[in-house]
Every structure is written in structure tokens, then in C-alpha cells.
Amino acid sequence: MKPLSIPISALVVSLACSTAYADNIYPAHTDLPARTSLPNVSPLNSDLTNxxxxxxxxxxxxxxxxxxxxxxxxxxxxxxxxxxTNITPSTQYGIGNYTEADFKNALRKGRAPKHQIYPAMPYPSYHGMSDDDISALFAYFQTVPIIDKPPEQITHLPFPLNIRSLMLAWNVINVPSTENRLGLSQTQQRGEYLVNNLEHCGTCHTPRNLTQGLDKDRYLSGAPLGKWFAPNITPDNDTGIGRWSERDIIAYLRTGKLDKQAYAGGPMAEAVAHSTRYLTDEDLSAMANYLKVVPAIKTDDYLIPVNVARLPSPKSTSITYDLLEQKDYLAKAKADTPHVSINQSSNQISNQSSSQNNNPNRVMENSTSPKSLYLTHCASCHGVDGYAQPDARYTAIVGLSSIRRAKPDALIGVIAFGAKGAFNTAPKMPGFEKDLSHAQIASITNYVRINFGGLPSSDVSADEVKRVIKEKG
Ligand code: HEC
Ligand code: HEC
Ligand code: HEC
Incomplete structure (x- = not known):
């Protein structure tokens, strides 16, 4: 049994009477937003199952x-x-035939009764899961409603990657994916267990080594993730989250956002939606406490600090304001559309339109100016002022870390390929890769960074956009 499964008894208490419990023990965090109650906990089930x-x-x-x-x-x-795969207790399609020992082997060693599991299942992290937690999980999985059908899609890898036993050699090098640190307080040890083993935060935030295992020397220092980038979350002040307070970390993990500072989009939204928003105050505090003591690693993707004075203030809480502000731009954009040739490699578009647009009575910029591009393509969701349309379920983008990085890659990725809010019901953000030229995407990127990120300047070029789209596309 692992030495640090102590908070388990505390956990049972917190499930039974979470609010009173949290308030008494963490007076410093009583202003936290409430945690989402667990949908799958029932008084009819045993304590172990819950x-x-x-x-x-x-x-x-x-x-x-x-x-x-x-x-x-x-x-x-x-x-x-x-x-x-299907992990309901279906005997035909799920894990209904698993014994607890089979379940333990699957989680800790990536070994199913009849085959090796690919490490897309994070067993290199679950390797450190405690016996008590595995027993509780196993009891719970017996109560999950059975789904007697195969998953919609199944894995087909080409030869030789379809030889699952190759994973045995990989496991020798890459399991476990992290080591336990010495000298941590009990709270930090709980935090370490949650961050490394259960939550497996490193599977996204730690760069990979040559064999695609986690690079322990660059632990949590940020890594590309498909069309996204999972930032450095070590406590480095300039490139990581060193300037975040523990409360900031807790609030972000519970709500998926920090006002004018950060937003959890894409894969991070998934982590918040399915997992971290359900965690107790105690567990979130332990994780925040631990994240403050992991080795700080400086990377080249530094965060440009918010210059608060340069950030816009919310202009109006009326939706009419946004619509009127946008109206002229939308009309002009519509009228211009047939003439706008999308030329991926040059800035010709803006030259063309500025010559067409010499009418001194026109107060607005021409329809391909950075501002009009933003108003036409983005403001209907994120608001004219970046604070999102009133009552809209979209995120305000003012001050977000994703628009203040020295490397604009993450922001370009979002504009080019779109985004989905996993923990709200907002329709998703479309990708603009096909509708806008590289120069136009660059132009919007610069507009957003300067006007909503508070950056003194930004000179992202069409070539940079082209590179990012190629890399992530
Ligand atoms: C990051 C994604 C991910 C997470 C998180 C994850 N799994 Fe998996 N899991 C997978 C994938 C992918 C497979 C199939 C791998 C394969 O085909 O080799 C899998 C396979 C399994 C299997 C083997 C089933 C079989 O017999 O084929 C079990 C059991 C399992 N997962 C249980 C769990 C449990 C329990 C958890 C939570 C503690 C969990 N998984 C969390 C991705 C994940
Ligand atoms: C499935 C991949 C994935 C997992 C798992 C994941 N993250 Fe993230 N994380 C991301 C991505 C991608 C972002 C960037 C989100 C954005 O900018 O919208 C992010 C952003 C963050 C940020 C904000 C950093 C900043 O500078 O704005 C913090 C803090 C964070 N994650 C902590 C964690 C912790 C702690 C865990 C484990 C509980 C975790 N993440 C698990 C992918 C992941
Ligand atoms: C149809 C509505 C819609 C439009 C149009 C739209 N977005 Fe978004 N945007 C979203 C949604 C949805 C998200 C995901 C976050 C959320 O849940 O609100 C998002 C997220 C973002 C983020 C946050 C990324 C992160 O996770 O840190 C940025 C920055 C952003 N959009 C910029 C833009 C820009 C620039 C444009 C115009 C090119 C644009 N958006 C157009 C809906 C939209």
C-alpha cells in the first residue's frame, strides 16, 4: 500500500458534508466558487462505491x-x-469479466487480461495509484450502468504498430512517468499524488522524450498538444505560473477561468469539465500547494505581463451597443466580399481596399483594417470590447494568458482551427483557416494582442501564420 493515502478518511467526510467541512478547514478560501456536486454519488450506494x-x-x-x-x-x-474502450461492466463489450487484480494490472501496468494496452491510456501515471483508490474504483465500476455494445470507433494501427507486445519494451523505459519527491509536507504529498498519478496533468503539460514518454527533466514545463499548446505550469515567474497565487490556481481549476488572466479552452476545458471542478477544496488546495514547489523551469515562451492600464474597460452592458458598433462594418464587409480576393501570401488585400476607401465621410476604417476584421469575424461572440456579448455564453478574452505569450502560436491556432467550450453550452468557435488569408489572420492576431492583451506592440506576419497552420494542421 502506498504511504500516502491518508486523506482518504478525510475525503469520505468531505463527501458527506462538503460545504461545512471546507469552510471550517480553509477559512482563507471561503470566497471560492462552490464546487459542482458529483452526479454519480448516491446515498443508496456504499461509502466505498461513492x-x-x-x-x-x-x-x-x-x-x-x-x-x-x-x-x-x-x-x-x-x-x-x-x-x-467500453469500460462499463458489460461482459461482452466492457470489463464485466475483470477481477480486481485484472483491473489493477490494467491501471498500473497497462496490461488487460488478453493484451497490452497502449499508453494513450495514462497507465504510466496511474502506476502510482494507491491500492485503496483502486479498490474503491473497482467497487464503483461494478455499479456503473451496463452498455452492451462496442464503442462507435475502434483502433486500427498499421503493422508493426499493431503489435501490442512492443509496449513491454516501452514500459521498461517510461513507467512510472514520475518519481516521488522527498521532503514534501503531507498536503504537498497529497498534491503530488493528485497531480502526477490521478489527474496525470503531465500527460499534456510535460514535453515528450524521443520514445514519446514524458521527459522527466522538463516536467510540467509546457508542450504542444495537437492544435493547442499546454503552457508551462511550473512556478517560474516569467514563463510559468509563478505569479499565480494558490487561490488563483484553485479558482482556475474549479471554474476554468480567471478574470482578465486565463481561460481553460480546448483540452484543458475537458479536464475542468470532467474532473477538476468536482474536486473538494481540500484536494484543490493540495494540488495548488504542490504546484508551487515543483522545480521552476524557464522556457523560451515567456508571458508578457498584463499592462492593466492598456486594457480596455467594458463599454456597455447593452447588446444594442455591440450590434450598432458592428453594423457598419458588417454592411461594408458584405458589400466588399465579392472583391476581396483571398491571397494567402501577400498583403495586397489591404492595399486594394484602402485605395477604394478614400471617401472622407466614412468614419470607420476600411473593411480589411485589423479592427474591422475583428468586428466582422469575432465581435459577434467576444464583443466589440473583448468582454463578450452581454448575456452571451462566450468567454471574455481581455487579458488572457493565451493572447499574451511571446510565441503567438496558441492564439493563431485558436483563430485558425476554432475552439469549443467544454464546460459551458456555447456553440463552438469556428476555425478561420479557410475563410481568411494568412495576412488577415496575422492582422487579427496583432489586433487582439495589442487591444485586449495590453501588449505595447505585436508584429505577427503572414509567414508566421502559415508556419503555425502547417505545423498544427
Ligand atoms: C487520456 C485518456 C484516458 C484516460 C484519462 C483513461 N483512459 Fe482508460 N483507456 C484509454 C484508451 C485510449 C484505452 C484503449 C487503449 C488500447 O486500445 O490499447 C483505454 C483502455 C482502458 C482499459 C482496458 C480495457 C480493455 O480491456 O480493453 C481499462 C480497464 C481502462 N482504460 C480503464 C480506465 C479507468 C478506470 C480510467 C480512470 C481511472 C481510465 N481508463 C482513464 C484512454 C484513457
Ligand atoms: C488533456 C490535456 C490537459 C490536461 C490533462 C491538463 N491540462 Fe492544463 N492546460 C491544457 C491546455 C491545452 C491549456 C491551455 C488552455 C487555454 O489556453 O485555453 C492548459 C492550461 C492550464 C493552465 C493555465 C496556464 C496559463 O498560463 O494560462 C493551468 C494552471 C493548468 N492548465 C493546470 C493544469 C493542471 C493542474 C492539470 C492537472 C489537474 C492540468 N492542467 C491538466 C491541457 C491540459
Ligand atoms: C461563434 C462564436 C465565436 C466566434 C465568431 C469567435 N469565437 Fe473565439 N471562442 C468562442 C468559443 C466558444 C471559445 C471557447 C471558449 C468558450 O467556452 O467560450 C472561444 C475562445 C477564444 C479564445 C480563448 C482561447 C483560450 O482558450 O485561451 C480566444 C483568444 C478567441 N476565442 C479569439 C477569437 C477571435 C480572435 C475570433 C475572430 C477571428 C473569434 N474568437 C471568433 C466562440 C467564438
């Missing part, structure tokens, strides 16, 4: 196997998509 339901949240099983555990979610890997 604890397993919570462990499943902390280990984020649902992000990959779906909320009903029916599987079929593609996990993008450099060798191709690997699909998650």
Missing part, C-alpha cells in the same frame, strides 16, 4: 471514456488515433 465515484473524477476517466464509459473517443497520438 468514494470510487470521486476517485474516477480525480483520475478523469470520463474525459477519455465518456461520461457513460461507453468509449470510442479518439486520442490523437503521433502514431495515429487510438480509441478508448
Amino acid at each position: 468514494r470510487g465515484a470521486y476517485v474516477a473524477r480525480t483520475a478523469d476517466c470520463m474525459a477519455c471514456h465518456r461520461e457513460d464509459y461507453s468509449g470510442g473517443v479518439p486520442i490523437e497520438t503521433p502514431i495515429g488515433n487510438i480509441y478508448s
Whole structure:
């Protein structure tokens, strides 16, 4: 048994009476937004089962196997998509025939009864899962509603990657994916266990080594993730989250946002939606406390600090304001559309229109100026002032870390390929890769960075946009 499963008894208490418990022990964080109650905990179930339901949240099983555990979610890997499986207790399609020992082997060693599991399933992190947590999880999985059908999609990798036993050699080098640190307080040890083993934060935030295992020397220092970038979350002041207070970290993990500072989009939204928003105050505090003591690593992607004085103030809480502001631009854009030739490699478009637009009575910029591009393509969701349309379920983008990085890659990626809010019901953001030229995307990128990121200047070029789209596309 692992030495640090101590908070388990505390956890049972917190499931039973979470609010009173949290208030008493963490007076410093009483202003935290309330945590979302667990949908899969029931007074009809045993304590062990209910604890397993919570462990499943902390280990984020649902992000990959779906909320009903029916599987079929593609996990993008450099060798191709690997699909998650049905892990309901169906004997034909799920894990209904698993013994607890089989379950333990699958989680800790990536070994299913009849085959090796690909590490798209984060067993290199779950390797450190405690016996108690695995027993609770196993009890809980016996109570999950059975789904008697195969996942919508299953994995087909080409030879020789389809030889699952190759994973045995890989496991020798890459399991476990992290080591336990000495000299941590009990709270930090709980935090380490959550961050490294259950939540497996490093599977996205740690760069990979040559064999695609986690690079322990660059632990949590940021890594590209398909069309996204998972930033450096070590406590380095300039390139990581060193300037965040523990409360900031807790609030971000619970709500997916920090006002004028950060937003959890894409894969991070998934982590918040399926997992971290359900965590107790105690567990979030332990994670925040631990993240403050992991080795700080400086990377070349530094964050340009917010110059608050340069950030816009919200202009109006009336939706009419936004619509009127946009109206002229939209009309002009519509009238111009047939003439705008999308030329991927040059700035000709803006030259063309400025010569057409010499009418001194026109107060607005021409329709391909950075401002009009923003108003035409972005303001209907994010607002004229960047604070999002009133009552809209979209995120305000003012001050976000994703628009203040020295490397504009993440922002260009979002504009080119779009974004989906996983923990709100807002329709998704479309990608503009096909509708806008590289020069236009560059222009919007610069506009957003300067006007909503508070950057003194930004000179992203069409070539840079082209490179990012090629790399991420
Ligand atoms: C990051 C995504 C991810 C997360 C998180 C994840 N899994 Fe998986 N899991 C997968 C994928 C992908 C497979 C299929 C791998 C393969 O085909 O080799 C899998 C396979 C499995 C299997 C083997 C099933 C079989 O017999 O084929 C079990 C059991 C399992 N997962 C349980 C869990 C549990 C329990 C959790 C939470 C503690 C969890 N998984 C979290 C991606 C994930
Ligand atoms: C599935 C991949 C994935 C997992 C798992 C994940 N993250 Fe993230 N994380 C991201 C991405 C991508 C972003 C960037 C989000 C954005 O800018 O919208 C991010 C952003 C963040 C940020 C904000 C950093 C900043 O500078 O704005 C913090 C803090 C963070 N993650 C912490 C964590 C912690 C702690 C965990 C483990 C509980 C975790 N993440 C798990 C992908 C992930
Ligand atoms: C149809 C509505 C819509 C439009 C149009 C739109 N977005 Fe978004 N945007 C979203 C949604 C949805 C998200 C995901 C976050 C959320 O849940 O609101 C998002 C996220 C973002 C983010 C945050 C990325 C992060 O996670 O840190 C930025 C920056 C952004 N959009 C910029 C833009 C820009 C620039 C444009 C115009 C080129 C644009 N958006 C157009 C809906 C939209």
C-alpha cells in the first residue's frame, strides 16, 4: 500500500458534508466558487462505491471514456488515433469479466487480461495509484450502468504498430512517468499524488522524450498538444505560473477561468469539465500547494505581463451597443466580399481596399483594417470590447494568458482551427483557416494582442501564420 493515502478518511467526510467541512478547514478560501456536486454519488450506494465515484473524477476517466464509459473517443497520438474502450461492466463489450487484480494490472501496468494496452491510456501515471483508490474504483465500476455494445470507433494501427507486445519494451523505459519527491509536507504529498498519478496533468503539460514518454527533466514545463499548446505550469515567474497565487490556481481549476488572466479552452476545458471542478477544496488546495514547489523551469515562451492600464474597460452592458458598433462594418464587409480576393501570401488585400476607401465621410476604417476584421469575424461572440456579448455564453478574452505569450502560436491556432467550450453550452468557435488569408489572420492576431492583451506592440506576419497552420494542421 502506498504511504500516502491518508486523506482518504478525510475525503469520505468531505463527501458527506462538503460545504461545512471546507469552510471550517480553509477559512482563507471561503470566497471560492462552490464546487459542482458529483452526479454519480448516491446515498443508496456504499461509502466505498461513492468514494470510487470521486476517485474516477480525480483520475478523469470520463474525459477519455465518456461520461457513460461507453468509449470510442479518439486520442490523437503521433502514431495515429487510438480509441478508448467500453469500460462499463458489460461482459461482452466492457470489463464485466475483470477481477480486481485484472483491473489493477490494467491501471498500473497497462496490461488487460488478453493484451497490452497502449499508453494513450495514462497507465504510466496511474502506476502510482494507491491500492485503496483502486479498490474503491473497482467497487464503483461494478455499479456503473451496463452498455452492451462496442464503442462507435475502434483502433486500427498499421503493422508493426499493431503489435501490442512492443509496449513491454516501452514500459521498461517510461513507467512510472514520475518519481516521488522527498521532503514534501503531507498536503504537498497529497498534491503530488493528485497531480502526477490521478489527474496525470503531465500527460499534456510535460514535453515528450524521443520514445514519446514524458521527459522527466522538463516536467510540467509546457508542450504542444495537437492544435493547442499546454503552457508551462511550473512556478517560474516569467514563463510559468509563478505569479499565480494558490487561490488563483484553485479558482482556475474549479471554474476554468480567471478574470482578465486565463481561460481553460480546448483540452484543458475537458479536464475542468470532467474532473477538476468536482474536486473538494481540500484536494484543490493540495494540488495548488504542490504546484508551487515543483522545480521552476524557464522556457523560451515567456508571458508578457498584463499592462492593466492598456486594457480596455467594458463599454456597455447593452447588446444594442455591440450590434450598432458592428453594423457598419458588417454592411461594408458584405458589400466588399465579392472583391476581396483571398491571397494567402501577400498583403495586397489591404492595399486594394484602402485605395477604394478614400471617401472622407466614412468614419470607420476600411473593411480589411485589423479592427474591422475583428468586428466582422469575432465581435459577434467576444464583443466589440473583448468582454463578450452581454448575456452571451462566450468567454471574455481581455487579458488572457493565451493572447499574451511571446510565441503567438496558441492564439493563431485558436483563430485558425476554432475552439469549443467544454464546460459551458456555447456553440463552438469556428476555425478561420479557410475563410481568411494568412495576412488577415496575422492582422487579427496583432489586433487582439495589442487591444485586449495590453501588449505595447505585436508584429505577427503572414509567414508566421502559415508556419503555425502547417505545423498544427
Ligand atoms: C487520456 C485518456 C484516458 C484516460 C484519462 C483513461 N483512459 Fe482508460 N483507456 C484509454 C484508451 C485510449 C484505452 C484503449 C487503449 C488500447 O486500445 O490499447 C483505454 C483502455 C482502458 C482499459 C482496458 C480495457 C480493455 O480491456 O480493453 C481499462 C480497464 C481502462 N482504460 C480503464 C480506465 C479507468 C478506470 C480510467 C480512470 C481511472 C481510465 N481508463 C482513464 C484512454 C484513457
Ligand atoms: C488533456 C490535456 C490537459 C490536461 C490533462 C491538463 N491540462 Fe492544463 N492546460 C491544457 C491546455 C491545452 C491549456 C491551455 C488552455 C487555454 O489556453 O485555453 C492548459 C492550461 C492550464 C493552465 C493555465 C496556464 C496559463 O498560463 O494560462 C493551468 C494552471 C493548468 N492548465 C493546470 C493544469 C493542471 C493542474 C492539470 C492537472 C489537474 C492540468 N492542467 C491538466 C491541457 C491540459
Ligand atoms: C461563434 C462564436 C465565436 C466566434 C465568431 C469567435 N469565437 Fe473565439 N471562442 C468562442 C468559443 C466558444 C471559445 C471557447 C471558449 C468558450 O467556452 O467560450 C472561444 C475562445 C477564444 C479564445 C480563448 C482561447 C483560450 O482558450 O485561451 C480566444 C483568444 C478567441 N476565442 C479569439 C477569437 C477571435 C480572435 C475570433 C475572430 C477571428 C473569434 N474568437 C471568433 C466562440 C467564438
